[in-house]
Amino acid sequence: MQNKGVVVALTIAIMALSIYFLSFTLVSRKVQQEATAYATDKLGSVDLAKKQNYLDSLWNKPVYNIFGAEFTYKEVKDNELSLGLDLQGGMHVVLEISPIDIVRGLSDNNQDPAFLAALQKAKEMEKTSNANFTVLFYKAFKEANPSRSLASVFVSTANKDKVKLTDSDEAVLKFLDKEIKESIDRSYTILKTRIDQFGTSQPNIQQLQGSGRIQIEIPGADNPQRVRKLLQSAARLEFWEIVETFDPQLGQSLIAINQLLLKEQNAKKASVTTSQTNTAVKTDAKADTTKSALEKALSKTGSDSTAKNSLDSLKSATSSALFALSTQQGGFMYATKDTATINAIFKREDVKNLLPRNVGIFWDVKSDPDVTKGIEDLRLNFVNISRSGKPLLTGDVINDARSD
Numbered sequence: 001m002q003n004k005g006v007v008v009a010l011t012i013a014i015m016a017l018s019i020y021f022l023s024f025t026l027v028s029r030k031v032q033q034e035a036t037a038y039a040t041d042k043l044g045s046v047d048l049a050k051k052q053n054y055l056d057s058l059w060n061k062p063v064y065n066i067f068g069a070e071f072t073y074k075e076v077k078d079n080e081l082s083l084g085l086d087l088q089g090g091m092h093v094v095l096e097i098s099p100i101d102i103v104r105g106l107s108d109n110n111q112d113p114a115f116l117a118a119l120q121k122a123k124e125m126e127k128t129s130n131a132n133f134t135v136l137f138y139k140a141f142k143e144a145n146p147s148r149s150l151a152s153v154f155v156s157t158a159n160k161d162k163v164k165l166t167d168s169d170e171a172v173l174k175f176l177d178k179e180i181k182e183s184i185d186r187s188y189t190i191l192k193t194r195i196d197q198f199g200t201s202q203p204n205i206q207q208l209q210g211s212g213r214i215q216i217e218i219p220g221a222d223n224p225q226r227v228r229k230l231l232q233s234a235a236r237l238e239f240w241e242i243v244e245t246f247d248p249q250l251g252q253s254l255i256a257i258n259q260l261l262l263k264e265q266n267a268k269k270a271s272v273t274t275s276q277t278n279t280a281v282k283t284d285a286k287a288d289t290t291k292s293a294l295e296k297a298l299s300k301t302g303s304d305s306t307a308k309n310s311l312d313s314l315k316s317a318t319s320s321a322l323f324a325l326s327t328q329q330g331g332f333m334y335a336t337k338d339t340a341t342i343n344a345i346f347k348r349e350d351v352k353n354l355l356p357r358n359v360g361i362f363w364d365v366k367s368d369p370d371v372t373k374g375i376e377d378l379r380l381n382f383v384n385i386s387r388s389g390k391p392l393l394t395g396d397v398i399n400d401a402r403s404d
Contacts, residue, residue, distance in 0.1 A: 122139075151171075253354050
């Protein structure tokens with residue numbers, strides 16, 4: 001009997017744990033269904049971008065409460081059952097790093113016809129050979145230029161500490177192999193960071209050794225366009241000059257944008273108020289029209305909350321969404337869920353016309369957690385894009401960097 005009691009207790013404990021972990025999967029599916037319903041139009045078509053925006057807005061918000069413990073959507077996704085591609089569906093992607101582009105970049109885009117011809121020949125040879133690209137390139141290069149050294153092609157300002165004109169071909173080949181390997185490793189790290197943005201549980205990424213390929217499995221991904229955009233976009237290090245908000249020209253532009261948005265906002269409110277007033281006149285012909293509602297509210301003495309609310313409303317009416325949604329006093333920090341609203345504002349042509357022509361906007365890459373409000377904030381930066389539209393500095397000219 002005692003053993004039977006232990007078995008029953010263990011069975012109950014296992015069932016409780018199973019229900020506990022299964023509940024995360026059920027909550028995750030419920031949120032997914034709500035997102036699909038939110039993004040489905042009257043004709044039954046699902047707007048995948050709208051669905052993803054809905055899920056992104058919940059990523060760091062509590063969506064599940066059990067025994068007093070709250071779990072965000074991200075935590076729910078981390079704890080749900082992993083079904084894999086076979087049971088859940090999703091996307092399977094294989095990316096290949098192009099060594100020809102890396103070698104061309106290491107040559108500082110050398111336009112020597114013999115060098116370019118050797119690259120193209122090596123690319124063709126690669127289709128029928130298992131040898132490394134650098135070996136094939138060296139073979140093709142030497143066939144066309146028997147007496148020319150590789151160092152003469154790859155000596156440049158960017159490689160001044162890595163390649164010298166007196167270096168042997170073997171030394172240059174080692175340099176090329178090392179740079180290609182490091183490029184693949186960097187690509188792997190970048191892709192690993194990016195797939196965390198999909199909001200899927202347990203994505204899998206691995207290097208296929210010796211092939212320069214990276215295999216990615218994303219269970220639950222249902223937006224191929226978004227996956228392709230995030231994975232294929234180039235990662236570039238760029239340095240831009242920040243335009244401070246106290247800059248007179250930018251400050252005047254932001255005030256003008258606020259007034260434009262506020263005018264639209266007040267026009268909508270006035271339309272609603274007029275409609276409500278007309279309805280009130282029809283339903284209550286005996287109402288006292290000698291004083292407005294606001295005048296009556298302000299004429300009351302004591303701690304009348306109506307007057308306070310009216311004044312608060314007037315105060316809030318002085319700021320458009322551009323300023324009202326900011327979580328930082330005097331700054332431009334926004335909750336991640338509000339970034340779409342701010343982006344929509346700055347995409348408007350009338351708003352673009354009010355900004356100085358040399359000013360563009362960029363969001364910070366990483367969000368800052370606001371512990372007091374339980375949200376993630378992103379900073380909006382105003383940058384000087386200059387007439388050329390190019391950054392002041394790019395990572396191509398940086399040979400070495402370290403933190404002192």
